[in-house]
Structures are given as C-alpha cells and as structure tokens.
Amino acid sequence: MNPFRAVKEVFAPEETPIAPRSGVIGGLITLVALAMSFLAVIAFESGVAADRVAGQWAGELAQSATVRISADPDEIDSLGKAALSALQIAPGVASARLLSESELQELLAPWLGQQADVGALPLPALIDVTIEGTGPDVEDVQRQLDLVAPGAVYDDHGEWRAPLIDAAKGLRRLTIIGVALSIIVLGAMVGVAAVATLWSGEGVVRTLRLIGADDRFISSAFERQFALRAAIGGIFGSAIGILAMSRMPQITSSELLTAGANFGQGPTWWLVIATPIVCAFAAMLATKAASYFVLRSAD
Amino acid sequence: MHFLTGPSGAGKSTLMRLLYLTLRPSTGTVRVFGRDSELINRREAAEVRQRMGVVLQDCDLLDHMTVLENIALPLRIAGQKTNSLMQDLRELAAWVGLGHRLDAKPPELSSGERQRAAIARSVVNSPEVVIADEPTGNVDAAAAEWIMQLFVELNKLGKTVLIATHDMNLMRAAAGRKAYVLRIDKGRIERSGAPL
Numbered sequence: 001m002n003p004f005r006a007v008k009e010v011f012a013p014e015e016t017p018i019a020p021r022s023g024v025i026g027g028l029i030t031l032v033a034l035a036m037s038f039l040a041v042i043a044f045e046s047g048v049a050a051d052r053v054a055g056q057w058a059g060e061l062a063q064s065a066t067v068r069i070s071a072d073p074d075e076i077d078s079l080g081k082a083a084l085s086a087l088q089i090a091p092g093v094a095s096a097r098l099l100s101e102s103e104l105q106e107l108l109a110p111w112l113g114q115q116a117d118v119g120a121l122p123l124p125a126l127i128d129v130t131i132e133g134t135g136p137d138v139e140d141v142q143r144q145l146d147l148v149a150p151g152a153v154y155d156d157h158g159e160w161r162a163p164l165i166d167a168a169k170g171l172r173r174l175t176i177i178g179v180a181l182s183i184i185v186l187g188a189m190v191g192v193a194a195v196a197t198l199w200s201g202e203g204v205v206r207t208l209r210l211i212g213a214d215d216r217f218i219s220s221a222f223e224r225q226f227a228l229r230a231a232i233g234g235i236f237g238s239a240i241g242i243l244a245m246s247r248m249p250q251i252t253s254s255e256l257l258t259a260g261a262n263f264g265q266g267p268t269w270w271l272v273i274a275t276p277i278v279c280a281f282a283a284m285l286a287t288k289a290a291s292y293f294v295l296r297s298a299d
Numbered sequence: 300m301h302f303l304t305g306p307s308g309a310g311k312s313t314l315m316r317l318l319y320l321t322l323r324p325s326t327g328t329v330r331v332f333g334r335d336s337e338l339i340n341r342r343e344a345a346e347v348r349q350r351m352g353v354v355l356q357d358c359d360l361l362d363h364m365t366v367l368e369n370i371a372l373p374l375r376i377a378g379q380k381t382n383s384l385m386q387d388l389r390e391l392a393a394w395v396g397l398g399h400r401l402d403a404k405p406p407e408l409s410s411g412e413r414q415r416a417a418i419a420r421s422v423v424n425s426p427e428v429v430i431a432d433e434p435t436g437n438v439d440a441a442a443a444e445w446i447m448q449l450f451v452e453l454n455k456l457g458k459t460v461l462i463a464t465h466d467m468n469l470m471r472a473a474a475g476r477k478a479y480v481l482r483i484d485k486g487r488i489e490r491s492g493a494p495l
Contacts, residue, residue: 020363207359212349
C-alpha cells in the first residue's frame with residue numbers, strides 16, 4: 001500500500017471506510033503508539049549508546065596491557081628498564097613505554113590532586129604495553145619478567161575486560177527487552193481496542209456477514225484503520241524520541257564514565273521509518289488476532 | 300415466488316437463518332444450493348451469501364454510510380470498483396424510490412425508505428435468490444404494499460423470491476403471479492408448495 005495514500009485514506013478517504021470511525025478509541029491508539037514508539041526509541045538509543053561505550057572500553061583494554069613493578073626505590077629504575085627491554089623484544093608486543101612521573105601524577109590526580117608530590121610516594125613503576133595481533137603468550141612474558149625484574153606483574157586487563165563485555169551483553173539484552181515490551185504493550189492495547197470496537201460494532205459485523213463478507217474482509221476493514229493510526233502515532237513518537245535524544249548533551253570528556261556515549265549520534269534516522277512500520281505491523285497483528293477470536297465467538 | 304407463513308414463533312426466522320447460514324441445524328439436513336449446510340465452512344458460507352440477497356425486518360443498513368454507499372456495499376465486498384457503476388446504482392436507487400435520497404444516511408430515512416434501500420442492496424449483485432424475513436414488519440400499510448410490489452417486480456424480472464411473513468394480506472400483492480405457500484407451525488411444516 002502506498003503510505004501517502006494510506007494516510008490520506010485515514011484523514012480524507014475517497015470511499016467511506018467499511019468500518020465506522022473508531023473515534024475516541026482510534027485517538028487512543030494513536031496516542032498509545034506515540035508513547036510506546038517514543039519509549040522504544042529512547043530504550044533503543046540509550047542501549048546503543050551504552051553498548052558503544054562498553055564496547056569501546058573493552059576494545060581499548062584488549063589492545064593494551066600494563067606491567068607493574070614493585071621494588072625498593074633504589075632498584076626500581078633499573079628493574080623498570082630491564083623489564084622494558086624484555087617486553088620490547090617479546091612476540092605480540094607492538095610497543096612498550098615506561099610511564100613518566102608526570103603521567104603517574106596525572107593518573108593519581110583524581111585521588112591525590114594535581115599538586116601531589118608523587119615522587120615522594122613509594123609507587124610502583126608502570127609500563128604501558130601496546131599489543132599487536134592476538135598479543136603475547138601471557139605465561140611466557142611473565143616468565144621472562146620474573147627472570148629480569150622480579151616482582152614485575154604482567155596484567156592483560158582480562159579481569160577488567162570481562163565485566164565490561166558482560167555489561168555490554170546485558171545492555172544489549174535490556175535494549176531488546178525494552179523495545180520488545182513497548183511493541184507488546186502497543187499490540188495489547190490495540191488488541192483490547194479492537195475487541196471493544198468489534199463488540200460495540202456488532203451490528204456492523206452482522207450486516208457485513210449477511211451481505212457476503214467473510215471474516216478476512218471484516219477483519220481487514222478494522223485492521224487497516226488501526227494499523228494506520230498506530231503508524232501515525234509511531235511517526236510522531238519516534239520523531240519526538242530522536243529529537244529528544246539529539247538534544248542530550250554530548251559527552252566527550254575522557255574523565256567521565258559515559259564518555260563516548262554521544263546519545264542521538266549515529267544512524268538513527270531510519271528509526272523514523274522503521275518504528276511506524278513496526279507499530280503498524282504490531283497493530284495489524286493484534287487486530288487480526290482480536291478479530292479472529294471476536295468473530296468466532298460472535299457466531 | 301414463495302411465501303413462508305405461520306404464526307409468530309412458528310420457526311419462520313429459524314428456517315430463514317438456516318438458509319442464509321447464520322444458523323446450523325442441530326438435527327436433520329439443510330441443503331443450500333445443493334450443498335449440505337453442515338459441510339459449508341465459514342469462508343464458503345460468505346460465498347453462498349453473496350449468491351443470495353437477504354432482507355431482514357430491521358434493515359441492517361450501516362448508519363455511517365449514505366444510501367448509495369449502503370446499496371453498493373455488496374459490490375465492494377465482492378471486490379468490484381463502484382465508481383464505474385454509479386449510473387447503475389443510481390438507477391437501482393431510483394427503482395426503489397430513493398433516487399432523491401442518495402446522500403442521506405439511514406438514521407435520516409423513514410423505516411419504509413430504509414427497507415427499500417435494503418431491498419436495493421439485496422439485489423445489487425444480481426443474486427440467484429432473494430430471501431426476505433418479515434420485510435414489512437416495521438413499516439406502515441402503505442409502505443408495506445410498496446415493498447411487496449418491489450418483490451413482485453423482482454419476481455417478474457426472473458428472481459426467485461422467498462418471503463417469510465405472518466401477514467396473509469400482504470400475499471395479495473402477488474395475486475396473478477405464480478406463487479406458492481409453505482406454512483409452518485411450531486417448527487413443523489403444515490402445508491408445502493400450495494399455490495397461492
């Protein structure tokens with residue numbers, strides 16, 4: 001069906017629709033579709049943004065490792081250099097770099113402040129390792145470090161990555177559940193509205209049957225009306241949802257946990273097309289199911 | 300032309316409903332267009348009704364449609380485009396005396412006018428048989444006579460017409476036509492196929 005003709009059919013039909021206008025119920029369906037599509041878009045966009053952050057963190061952590069060297073202050077420099085040399089020739093290591101005192105100060109600044117004298121603290125030396133390919137054999141690297149720099153610990157960030165990957169998976173699940181619930185609620189509301197309309201229009205159904213209409217014809221007369229109303233609600237709901245998300249503040253500071261979320265960014269324009277189609281489809285199925293039961297029980 | 304007569308509660312409407320398949324027999328067999336009604340499914344029942352024109356006492360017009368749209372409704376159900384048939388539809392409406400009320404909605408019509416619109420609707424797709432259950436039950440004597448004349452004219456045009464009525468006087472309209480009477484009482488046939 002041509003969508004422009006379909007919308008025109010609701011507001012300015014060429015032929016009087018077979019099913020009488022659903023009035024208040026029709027308005028409610030549009031309103032429910034608007035609200036549900038708005039919530040679905042918010043759930044979808046939030047889920048995508050949070051998933052993007054978790055994925056970004058996990059990706060960054062997977063491409064790096066840290067070596068921590070704890071030793072007496074007078075030995076720490078020589079052990080750091082020895083560990084650095086061992087790492088630079090290890091297979092799977094792209095580069096390794098000893099963190100300077102100023103970088104250590106920056107790392108500790110959130111806890112100790114910018115003015116803290118980190119040189120006076122018994123801090124371990126840290127080596128930032130950038131990984132290539134699938135990375136080094138962790139056990140092999142640790143053995144090499146034990147030989148040249150006792151007390152050095154190779155951390156491949158696996159302990160940090162695992163919960164982030166779990167979080168990303170959880171967020172994906174929650175997004176799917178959120179969107180699915182919105183569609184189910186819309187379908188349920190349309191189903192209830194269709195049952196009410198069909199029961200209140202019992203006379204119309206009886207007349208249509210009497211002059212040769214089958215269940216499919218009767219059902220489609222109501223389906224079309226409800227599906228179009230749900231689609232119209234879906235257009236407005238998704239547009240408002242996308243607009244609302246695009247007006248969220250853009251977070252770029254690396255100091256914030258949600259950095260990189262960038263709500264409303266990305267290819268979300270297609271939601272304005274997809275959401276009304278999903279709404280219309282859910283409404284059509286719900287009306288079809290409601291008609292199936294009502295028309296059979298009305299015999 | 301056939302008349303189904305009998306007192307109120309005799310079972311006339313039940314027999315009619317068995318014929319247009321909104322009721323299935325609990326015992327016995329009803330054959331419609333040569334087929335056992337028990338073997339006709341819901342979709343086929345709709346097809347069978349498209350071969351009949353049914354007129355009931357309470358008209359059953361759709362209030363949100365105009366007279367013309369109500370008359371054209373069986374054509375829309377049959378999947379026909381009504382735009383090209385407007386002239387025929389207007390002539391049909393004029394034939395039942397509603398040529399001047401094409402755009403009126405059923406609530407604006409008198410009961411006689413509504414019944415005449417229902418008759419026009421019942422014949423718009425050239426059914427093989429017209430079934431009318433107490434078609435004059437809700438109208439005054441003058442309107443009843445007009446309605447009966449329409450059925451007689453349909454019969455003259457070659458349509459089989461079956462009318463259920465308890466009003467014997469109405470049958471006089473068919474005087475001069477080849478008409479038969481089926482009388483039932485308390486669900487039993489008392490007289491079958493007697494000439495009028």
